[in-house]
Amino acid sequence: MSYYEHVIISRPDISSTQVEEMIKHISEKFAKQGAKVVKTEYWGLRNLAYRIKKNRKAHYSLLQVEGTGRAIQELERQHRINEDILRYMSVRVDELSTEPSPILAKREERKRRR
Numbered sequence: 001m002s003y004y005e006h007v008i009i010s011r012p013d014i015s016s017t018q019v020e021e022m023i024k025h026i027s028e029k030f031a032k033q034g035a036k037v038v039k040t041e042y043w044g045l046r047n048l049a050y051r052i053k054k055n056r057k058a059h060y061s062l063l064q065v066e067g068t069g070r071a072i073q074e075l076e077r078q079h080r081i082n083e084d085i086l087r088y089m090s091v092r093v094d095e096l097s098t099e100p101s102p103i104l105a106k107r108e109e110r111k112r113r114r
Contacts, residue, residue, distance in 0.1 A: 001035075003096050004065045004072055008079070009087040012045060012057040019059045022084060026063065026075065033074055035067020038096055043103050052086045060103075064096045 008026075010019055019042065027037040043060035052058065065072070072090050079088045100108065 001066050001068060003093050004067065004090050005093055005096075006063040006065055006072070006075075006090045007088065008061045008063070008085055009048075009052070010059045010061070010084050011086060012055055012059065014059070014084055016042065016045070016059065018084075019061060023061055023063065029075060029078065030063075030065060030067060030071060033067065033071035035065050035071035037063050037065055039064040039098075041101055041104055043101075044107075055086065058086055062101055066096070 008023075010022065014022075023040055023042070027040070030037050039062075041062040043062065045057055046060050048056055048058055076088060076090060079085045099105070
């Protein structure tokens with residue numbers, strides 16, 4: 001099995017609880033395809049570098065997945081149909097990191113400084 005990092009950018013007008021439910025639903029779909037979600041991170045509502053479908057902000061989420069390429073392809077096909085997802089990106093990695101992602105680590109560092 002291969003390792004993947006899957007980033008999802010979803011619409012800003014849905015709530016963070018709806019985003020968490022969507023991530024839970026996506027994790028279940030991965031399980032049906034024989035893949036396993038190892039770790040999830042919710043990065044929050046962030047500014048976009050440029051407008052996507054007339055939106056300036058979006059909810060960012062990261063999923064670290066252990067599975068096959070077919071499971072990723074099927075999930076990406078379903079993402080194209082889902083109107084709540086603005087963009088997504090899957091990247092194959094050599095190994096999954098157990099540490100928080102750089103974005104989440106930076107946020108925690110800012111909180112400690114306050």
